[in-house]
Amino acid sequence: MILARVEGALVATRKHDRMTGKKLLLVRPLTVDQPNAENFKESNSTLVAVDQLGAGEGQVVLVVQGSSARLGMTDKDSPVDAVVIGIVDTVDMGKRLLYKSQ
Amino acid sequence: MILARVEGALVATRKHDRMTGKKLLLVRPLTVDQPNAENFKESNSTLVAVDQLGAGEGQVVLVVQGSSARLGMTDKDSPVDAVVIGIVDTVDMGKRLLYKSQ
Amino acid sequence: MILARVEGALVATRKHDRMTGKKLLLVRPLTVDQPNAENFKESNSTLVAVDQLGAGEGQVVLVVQGSSARLGMTDKDSPVDAVVIGIVDTVDMGKRLLYKSQ
Amino acid sequence: MILARVEGALVATRKHDRMTGKKLLLVRPLTVDQPNAENFKESNSTLVAVDQLGAGEGQVVLVVQGSSARLGMTDKDSPVDAVVIGIVDTVDMGKRLLYKSQ
Amino acid sequence: MILARVEGALVATRKHDRMTGKKLLLVRPLTVDQPNAENFKESNSTLVAVDQLGAGEGQVVLVVQGSSARLGMTDKDSPVDAVVIGIVDTVDMGKRLLYKSQ
Numbered sequence: 001m002i003l004a005r006v007e008g009a010l011v012a013t014r015k016h017d018r019m020t021g022k023k024l025l026l027v028r029p030l031t032v033d034q035p036n037a038e039n040f041k042e043s044n045s046t047l048v049a050v051d052q053l054g055a056g057e058g059q060v061v062l063v064v065q066g067s068s069a070r071l072g073m074t075d076k077d078s079p080v081d082a083v084v085i086g087i088v089d090t091v092d093m094g095k096r097l098l099y100k101s102q
Numbered sequence: 103m104i105l106a107r108v109e110g111a112l113v114a115t116r117k118h119d120r121m122t123g124k125k126l127l128l129v130r131p132l133t134v135d136q137p138n139a140e141n142f143k144e145s146n147s148t149l150v151a152v153d154q155l156g157a158g159e160g161q162v163v164l165v166v167q168g169s170s171a172r173l174g175m176t177d178k179d180s181p182v183d184a185v186v187i188g189i190v191d192t193v194d195m196g197k198r199l200l201y202k203s204q
Numbered sequence: 205m206i207l208a209r210v211e212g213a214l215v216a217t218r219k220h221d222r223m224t225g226k227k228l229l230l231v232r233p234l235t236v237d238q239p240n241a242e243n244f245k246e247s248n249s250t251l252v253a254v255d256q257l258g259a260g261e262g263q264v265v266l267v268v269q270g271s272s273a274r275l276g277m278t279d280k281d282s283p284v285d286a287v288v289i290g291i292v293d294t295v296d297m298g299k300r301l302l303y304k305s306q
Numbered sequence: 307m308i309l310a311r312v313e314g315a316l317v318a319t320r321k322h323d324r325m326t327g328k329k330l331l332l333v334r335p336l337t338v339d340q341p342n343a344e345n346f347k348e349s350n351s352t353l354v355a356v357d358q359l360g361a362g363e364g365q366v367v368l369v370v371q372g373s374s375a376r377l378g379m380t381d382k383d384s385p386v387d388a389v390v391i392g393i394v395d396t397v398d399m400g401k402r403l404l405y406k407s408q
Numbered sequence: 409m410i411l412a413r414v415e416g417a418l419v420a421t422r423k424h425d426r427m428t429g430k431k432l433l434l435v436r437p438l439t440v441d442q443p444n445a446e447n448f449k450e451s452n453s454t455l456v457a458v459d460q461l462g463a464g465e466g467q468v469v470l471v472v473q474g475s476s477a478r479l480g481m482t483d484k485d486s487p488v489d490a491v492v493i494g495i496v497d498t499v500d501m502g503k504r505l506l507y508k509s510q
Contacts, residue, residue, distance in 0.1 A: 392420030
């Protein structure tokens with residue numbers, strides 16, 4: 001899974017039937033570039049993930065990708081490859097707190 | 103899923119039986135390179151996706167990849183790994199409109 | 205799917221039983237690096253794909269990857285992750301012909 | 307599979323039901339950049355993996371990714387794409403010991 | 409599939425039950441960086457693959473990745489994503505021999 005920040009949302013009127021009613025977020029992957037980093041490193045690219053947890057802009061989320069993403073959906077036959085499966089509260093690097101949600 | 107712009111199309115006469123009649127598009131991935139970007143960043147590479155929604159050249163589409171792509175097809179046993187599942191109308195970054203289809 | 209050019213072939217005598225009789229090609233991915241490019245951009249790496257269509261050296265082929273590759277095989281339980289599913293005749297970028305097989 | 311070092315952990319209170327009780331680790335991929343290297347090369351990014359083996363901070367683990375990750379879980383319908391399936395004792399490069407756990 | 413050279417091996421005592429008895433190799437991906445190259449280009453990273461064919465250090469092997477890797481195993485429910493399915497004898501680039509095992 002990857003960590004990512006919610007930055008945007010998209011709308012598509014013409015779409016596959018099973019995508020109807022699904023909330024599509026634009027998220028930016030976040031990593032930790034070295035063990036003693038004090039903040040996330042933001043990716044310079046984005047991907048689209050479905051959200052069923054009510055994630056909001058600016059929140060850090062956990063995203064599952066690939067075929068496993070379908071198991072994160074209520075409808076397991078959805079043609080999706082990235083789904084939000086958690087809204088992150090804290091990330092600890094050993095005893096040091098790297099991130100805490102507000 | 104990824105966003106991508108439709109740029110071309112390809113024809114293959116000799117192909118796997120289950121690919122008969124399928125429309126093959128050449129698409130260029132689009133991402134947002136930083137939170138305050140005003141336009142998409144275009145990838146410097148392309149991939150091939152099947153289209154069943156009637157996407158046209160220049161349109162921004164939503165593409166699902168991997169095994170989930172097959173669930174976006176009418177024929178779920180198609181040997182495909184990238185399928186257009188939406189034609190994008192708008193992309194919002196928070197309250198700011200990044201993209202609107204014409 | 206990706207486009208790729210057939211450049212070589214490999215032989216492996218000791219192999220998994222289900223790989224017996226399968227033709228293994230070395231292919232080089234091809235992309236289009238910008239919308240007005242006049243030729244493919246060749247990748248500086250290669251991958252191995254199974255061919256069941258009789259693709260020959262120098263031809264541009266369509267390759268499906270991942271679990272969907274197995275659906276491109278006659279034997280769907282083959283341990284393969286890249287299969288040629290088309291031999292490309294033409295690639296058009298809008299009204300402009302980028303590639304035509306000879 | 308990849309090798310990775312355990313560096314952190316994360317907590318997500320709001321999450322998919324099947325993620326309840328799962329331990330989520332932040333791990334950093336490790337590779338060997340050339341045959342005669344004397345240490346691992348640390349990736350400058352991280353990913354999130356589920357742990358069921360009791361891996362601790364600083365340990366080198368074996369991580370399986372993609373749909374196969376689910377087979378590493380007790381609950382095979384978990385929406386996960388990266389799971390720790392081993393805690394590494396030694397890595398040998400031919401006759402030379404590259405890594406030994408403490 | 410990818411080509412890779414066997415460079416090392418690893419041992420993990422604490423591991424998932426289904427990994428018991430499996431031989432874990434550290435392999436380095438090999439590609440051909442341009443059509444007229446005279447040797448493989450070695451990747452500057454490595455991955456871990458299961459071997460059931462008896463591949464030895466220095467040999468060039470064919471590795472299948474992703475869910476298809478499981479089909480290369482005797483135990484198809486193994487949580488693995490990379491498996492050796494061939495030991496390569498020769499790689500030809502057209503009429504030119506790029507590699508021949510010794």
